[in-house]
Amino acid sequence: MLLKHYSLYPKMQIQDMVKLIYQNEFAGGHLIKNEDDSLRRLKDELNSLEKASPGSKMFDHAFEAIGNNLCRFHLVALKQSGIGIETLNRFFINTANSHQGNIQSFEEKLNELRQCCKEGQLPYPLEELEAYLRTYKEMGYPPVSHSEEYRLAYRPAYRIVRSEYRIFTRYFAKLIP
Numbered sequence: 001m002l003l004k005h006y007s008l009y010p011k012m013q014i015q016d017m018v019k020l021i022y023q024n025e026f027a028g029g030h031l032i033k034n035e036d037d038s039l040r041r042l043k044d045e046l047n048s049l050e051k052a053s054p055g056s057k058m059f060d061h062a063f064e065a066i067g068n069n070l071c072r073f074h075l076v077a078l079k080q081s082g083i084g085i086e087t088l089n090r091f092f093i094n095t096a097n098s099h100q101g102n103i104q105s106f107e108e109k110l111n112e113l114r115q116c117c118k119e120g121q122l123p124y125p126l127e128e129l130e131a132y133l134r135t136y137k138e139m140g141y142p143p144v145s146h147s148e149e150y151r152l153a154y155r156p157a158y159r160i161v162r163s164e165y166r167i168f169t170r171y172f173a174k175l176i177p
Contacts, residue, residue, distance in 0.1 A: 009154055013147040013149055016146055021109045021113060027096055028160050032093045042085060070162060070163060083169060110133060
């Protein structure tokens, strides 16, 4: 998955790789207690996307697999998907509140990143990666934001949802949100 994402997004930094691994293990990484607040933030993000200058990366598919039965649902594809904003918000909330990850598995996945760097499959200097991961562990492995380079190049805007929602999208699209 790391190599696939790097081929799609060659401006990924170490931070973006760690974010991908974090999302793969922990989904959104937090419980969503207030559905209305989550929906408001989603609407605000969609409004800012519509006001953004052209050049936002368009996706052939709304869903982008990140492994571990999870996907990124790209907001730029929401209108074409036929899914209502409230339905997408429920997908996101259900995923965040039901997906459990664990530190041991997360650390094993970080070791896969190390191995890819050791073998030269990814271009990150091992010393730089080790320094980043050491500091990151000391911080307690908090959720990570995308790097500035990644944000400028790809303008990411998505929600992490379970992969099975991709399978049933056409049915969900017919539901009243």
